[in-house]
Amino acid sequence: MLSLALAGGMVIGATLLGGSSKVSDVSAGYDKFRQVLNRIERDYVDSVSTAELVDYSISKMLEKLDPHTAYLTAEEAVAARSQLESGFDGIGVEFNIQNDTVYVVTPLFGGPSEEIGIQSGDRILSVDGSPLSGPGATNTRVFKMLRGKRGTKVKLEIARNGAKKPIMFEVTRNRIPTYSVDAAYMAGKDVGYIKVTRFSESTYDEFKKALGMLKEKGMNRLILDLRGNPGGYMEKAVNMADEFIAGDKLLVYTKGKRAGMDKESRAHIAGIFEEGPIVVLVDEGSASASEILAGALQDQDRALVIGRRTFGKGLVQMPLKLDDNSELRLTVSRYYTPSGRSIQKPYEMGHSEEYGKDLSNRYDSGEFFHADSIHLNKKLRYTTVGGREVFGGGGIMPDVFVPRDSSRNSNYLFELRGKNILRDFALKYAALNQQGLLKKPFESFFSDFQVNEPMLKEIVRESEKQGIVFHEKEYQKSKAQIQLEIKALIGRYVWGRQRKDGLSNEIYQIINPSDPVFQVALRQFGNAAALEKGKFGQMRLK
The missing domain is CATH 2.30.42.10 (PDZ domain)
Structure with missing residues (x-):
C-alpha cells in the first residue's frame, strides 16, 4: 500500500507538471524502485525494515534537490507542526x-x-x-x-x-x-518595542493586540525586532506588513513552474500603524517570513532596516501529507519582494552540505563585523518605490549595518550558557528571594538591583562543580555580560510569572539598554521619519 501511495503521488505530480514523457519517466523510475524493494524483501540475507528503507530512500532522493525540500516521518511532521501551532x-x-x-x-x-x-x-x-x-x-x-x-x-x-x-x-x-510575540513594551516616551520570535498560527493576532496596546500608551515610533526569527507562515508576515502599509501596494509575490503557483499579496486593510516612523531589526538568523516582512517594508520605503544581512531563505515549500501521515515539504515557488528581488541566496542542486556552511563562511569572511566584507552583486540592482537602491542576491541587506558585538564574549561565558549555569542560578535565586523581591515593583528592581560579588562567586563555584575550568581573563571580559544575563533571568522568573499575556518584557527591558543594535535603532528615528515622508535627501545613513 505504501508503494502504491508513493507511485500515485509521483504520477499525479507528473501529470500536474504536464507531458506524457514526464509521466513515462516517473513510471519507469517507480518500476525500478519497486523491483529493488521487492528483491530486498524476498531475497536479502537478513531481515530488514522495508518502511525504514523507503524513508531512507526518499530522504536521499531529496538531497539531489534544493536545500529546503524535505521529507518528514509521521513523528517528525507532528513535532514540526506543533512548533507553529497556537x-x-x-x-x-x-x-x-x-x-x-x-x-x-x-x-x-x-x-x-x-x-x-x-x-x-x-x-x-x-x-x-x-x-x-x-x-x-x-x-x-x-x-x-x-x-x-x-x-x-x-x-x-x-x-x-x-x-x-x-x-x-x-x-x-x-x-x-504558546506565544510568538515575546515582548511588547514602551522603550521611551513615545517609542514602542515589539519582539516577534516566529510566525505561527497566533502571531498576527498577538501582534495586533500588542500594537494596539502600545498605541493606546502613546506610541508614535516603533522598533520591530525580527532578529533570530526563523520564519513560519507567510500569510502572517503579509498580514503584519498590511498593518503598516496603506493602499493596495504590493507586499510580496511568488513564481513557480506552474501558473497556479504564481501569486501576489497586496495591502488591502486600514492598518493600525500606517503612519509613524518604523525601525526593523534583522540579523543572519532572520529568515523566510521575517525576510518577507522586512523586504516589503524596505521596498515600500515604509521602514528603516537595521542590523545585518538576513539568512536568505526564499523558497516556498508546500506540505504534502502522505497516507501514512508522513509529510513531503516540496519546494514549489520562490518569494520576491515588491522591487523584484529574490530573497533566496544562491545554491547548487544536490549540495546542501555546502549550503549549510553559508553562515559560518559569512562569519569567517568578516561579514558579521564589517560592512565592506559584504560583496554585493551589482547586476542584481533594484529600486524601492521611492527610487532608493537595493540589491538582490540573497537575503535582505539592511539600510544601516551594525556589526555583531563580541566584546564581552569568551569561551568561559559560552560554557556557562552551555551547561545552563546562569539559568539555574537565576532560577534558584528567584525561588528563594521571590517574596522579598515582589515587595517592590519591577521598576525598582530594574534601576536598583545589582548582581553582586557573592552571587558571582557562587556561580563560579557551581561552574567548577560542573567541570568548567575558571579562567580569570575570560571571566573579567564577560563579567558584565554575566551580571546582565543573571539580572534579566531573575526579572523574568520573578515578575514574568505574574504576567497573564505570555510576554517576557522583563528580559528585554534589562538586556536592550546594553544592546548595540537597539541603541543604534533609537538614534536612527530621524532617518526613519525622513524615509516615511519620502525625504530621502535628509537621510544620513553613513
Whole structure:
C-alpha cells in the first residue's frame, strides 16, 4: 500500500507538471524502485525494515534537490507542526535537563501544573511510575511522556528543595497556549518595542493586540525586532506588513513552474500603524517570513532596516501529507519582494552540505563585523518605490549595518550558557528571594538591583562543580555580560510569572539598554521619519 501511495503521488505530480514523457519517466523510475524493494524483501540475507528503507530512500532522493525540500516521518511532521501551532496539549511546564535530571524552569501561566502547585525548581523524577531521570532523559522522551490528549491524567513524582520525601502530583492535561510575540513594551516616551520570535498560527493576532496596546500608551515610533526569527507562515508576515502599509501596494509575490503557483499579496486593510516612523531589526538568523516582512517594508520605503544581512531563505515549500501521515515539504515557488528581488541566496542542486556552511563562511569572511566584507552583486540592482537602491542576491541587506558585538564574549561565558549555569542560578535565586523581591515593583528592581560579588562567586563555584575550568581573563571580559544575563533571568522568573499575556518584557527591558543594535535603532528615528515622508535627501545613513 505504501508503494502504491508513493507511485500515485509521483504520477499525479507528473501529470500536474504536464507531458506524457514526464509521466513515462516517473513510471519507469517507480518500476525500478519497486523491483529493488521487492528483491530486498524476498531475497536479502537478513531481515530488514522495508518502511525504514523507503524513508531512507526518499530522504536521499531529496538531497539531489534544493536545500529546503524535505521529507518528514509521521513523528517528525507532528513535532514540526506543533512548533507553529497556537498551543499544545500537555501539563504546561517549561523544563530544562541538567545532569540527566529534568528541572521545572517555570510552570506556564494558567496551565494545569501551575494550578495544582508545581513550582520552579522542582525535579521530575518519574512519570506514571516510569523513571524520567537518568541517561535516557532527552527532550524527545520528556515531550513524549508529558504531552498527551487533553483530559488525560498523568502522575508525577516530584523532588522539591526543602521536602524530605518526593511529592506525588496527579495532573490533568489541558490545552497550553504558546506565544510568538515575546515582548511588547514602551522603550521611551513615545517609542514602542515589539519582539516577534516566529510566525505561527497566533502571531498576527498577538501582534495586533500588542500594537494596539502600545498605541493606546502613546506610541508614535516603533522598533520591530525580527532578529533570530526563523520564519513560519507567510500569510502572517503579509498580514503584519498590511498593518503598516496603506493602499493596495504590493507586499510580496511568488513564481513557480506552474501558473497556479504564481501569486501576489497586496495591502488591502486600514492598518493600525500606517503612519509613524518604523525601525526593523534583522540579523543572519532572520529568515523566510521575517525576510518577507522586512523586504516589503524596505521596498515600500515604509521602514528603516537595521542590523545585518538576513539568512536568505526564499523558497516556498508546500506540505504534502502522505497516507501514512508522513509529510513531503516540496519546494514549489520562490518569494520576491515588491522591487523584484529574490530573497533566496544562491545554491547548487544536490549540495546542501555546502549550503549549510553559508553562515559560518559569512562569519569567517568578516561579514558579521564589517560592512565592506559584504560583496554585493551589482547586476542584481533594484529600486524601492521611492527610487532608493537595493540589491538582490540573497537575503535582505539592511539600510544601516551594525556589526555583531563580541566584546564581552569568551569561551568561559559560552560554557556557562552551555551547561545552563546562569539559568539555574537565576532560577534558584528567584525561588528563594521571590517574596522579598515582589515587595517592590519591577521598576525598582530594574534601576536598583545589582548582581553582586557573592552571587558571582557562587556561580563560579557551581561552574567548577560542573567541570568548567575558571579562567580569570575570560571571566573579567564577560563579567558584565554575566551580571546582565543573571539580572534579566531573575526579572523574568520573578515578575514574568505574574504576567497573564505570555510576554517576557522583563528580559528585554534589562538586556536592550546594553544592546548595540537597539541603541543604534533609537538614534536612527530621524532617518526613519525622513524615509516615511519620502525625504530621502535628509537621510544620513553613513
